[in-house]
Amino acid sequence: MSNRKFDIFAKGFFKENPTFVLLLGMCPTLATTTSAINGLSMGLATLFVLVLSNIVISAIAPLVPDKVHIPVYIVVIATFVTILQFAMQAYTPDMYKTLGLFIPLIVVNCIVLGRAEAFASKNGIVDSALDGLGIGFGFTMSLTILGMVREILGSGSIFGWKFISGDGLLVFVMAPGAFLAMGYLMVLFNRIAKKN
Amino acid sequence: MEFFLIIISAIFVNNIMLAQFLGTCPFLGVSNKVSTATGMSGAVVFVITLATLVTYLINKYLLVVFGLEFLQTIAFILVIAALVQMVEIVLKKISPSLYQALGIFLPLITTNCAVLGVALNVVTKEFTFGGGAAHMLNLGESVVYAFATALGYGMALILFAGLREHLELNDVPETFKGVPIALVTCGILAMAFMGFSGMV
Known part of the structure; x- marks a missing residue:
């Protein structure tokens, strides 16, 4: 892999991390990270849509008239989201129930449309796929970290493996804990970014 | 009584932003000043209520009738995008002052997941209010629920x-x-809003 291609892939993890740096897609980030495994699943679901929609959009972008490009992109994204909904209903029905509304809401996740508009519509298919993979894995990583923090504090377990008996600080599994955990993680991220 | 419970529940107990995390991006984006927040709230109340009314009717009389429920996500997002455009054009013509107040926020609303979220919620989820039986919302209840939810967001x-x-x-x-x-x-x-839980 050439250096430039690697850069396209790697930027999603730190330099342009969608969650901590670009602050995109906050709704699923906060809502679905009640545990590490939920965060991971939501991240992978978004990754799936992101990569496929990036590939298709970079392929059709030259053919789409400028005036209607946003509606066309939204239809492409919504199509992949619907495919994902079917696949999850069939193969992982429990996870589909847990993530619930946030699977169809990937359509309005600003990360997906943002990458389509800012990257895929101007670059080739391979680059766009790499960009989708990088940003998607960056998003997955952020969600998993946030989910892990909330699960450790909130229920005293990690990926479902319980290391303390009884309940944790329940507030971290509920809504306020999402905001608090996210806020403090962001502080940590800023601090590391500043050091480098 | 039922309507009253829906309103209290949607505004305080299950606040769409603070308990359900829908619409976080604009929430963080436009909450720097009270004046812009008020403008955004007005636009959100307007669009969510209207969008839910339209998507409810489309779902009931078009998608369900022809067995096309799987198209909900695609159909709703297109309807919402078109609706927002239309509202923008109509407002510009009939009420320039309201357009001035809400105008810049309207295009932002298409990607506010609260709009799609509420529209999908009322047609897919069963609701319980005040110990009553779980049931799907009818048209009146849906619109009241959407309006109250949007008020809670605002x-x-x-x-x-x-x-x-x-x-x-x-x-x-x-x-x-x-x-x-x-x-x-x-x-x-x-x-602080968790204090309301258990009220309804």
Whole structure:
């Protein structure tokens, strides 16, 4: 892999991390990270849509008239989201129930449309796929970290493996804990970014 | 009574922003000033109520009739996008002053997941209010639920903007500046709203 291609892939993890740096897609980030495994699943679901929609959009972008490009992109994204909904209903029905509304809401996740508009519509298919993979894995990583923090504090377990008996600080599994955990993680991220 | 319960539940107990996390991006984006937050709230109330009414009817009389429920996501997002455009054009013509107040916020609303979220919620989920049996909402209940939910969103947005205006004047540690301190504040606000749980 050439250096430039690697850069396209790697930027999603730190330099342009969608969650901590670009602050995109906050709704699923906060809502679905009640545990590490939920965060991971939501991240992978978004990754799936992101990569496929990036590939298709970079392929059709030259053919789409400028005036209607946003509606066309939204239809492409919504199509992949619907495919994902079917696949999850069939193969992982429990996870589909847990993530619930946030699977169809990937359509309005600003990360997906943002990458389509800012990257895929101007670059080739391979680059766009790499960009989708990088940003998607960056998003997955952020969600998993946030989910892990909330699960450790909130229920005293990690990926479902319980290391303390009884309940944790329940507030971290509920809504306020999402905001608090996210806020403090962001502080940590800023601090590391500043050091480098 | 039922309507009253729906309203209390949607505004306070299950506040769409502070308990369900829908519409977080604009929530963090436009909550710097009370005046912009008020404008955004007005636009959100308007669009959510209208969008839910239209998508409910489309779902019931078009998608369900022809067995096309799997198209809900695609159909709803297109309807919402078209609706927002239409509202923009109509407002510009019939009420320029209202357009001035809401105008810049309208295009933003298409990607506000609260709109699609509420529209999908009312046609896919069963609701229980005040110990009654779980049931799908009918048209009247859906519109009231959508309106109240949007009011709850607006209220949270304006409350939060008020808090952020005060935060501006405080000496916040360097790494907390901007979004992190806003998120922590939001967490405390959400904690306050947890006090309403169990009310309905």
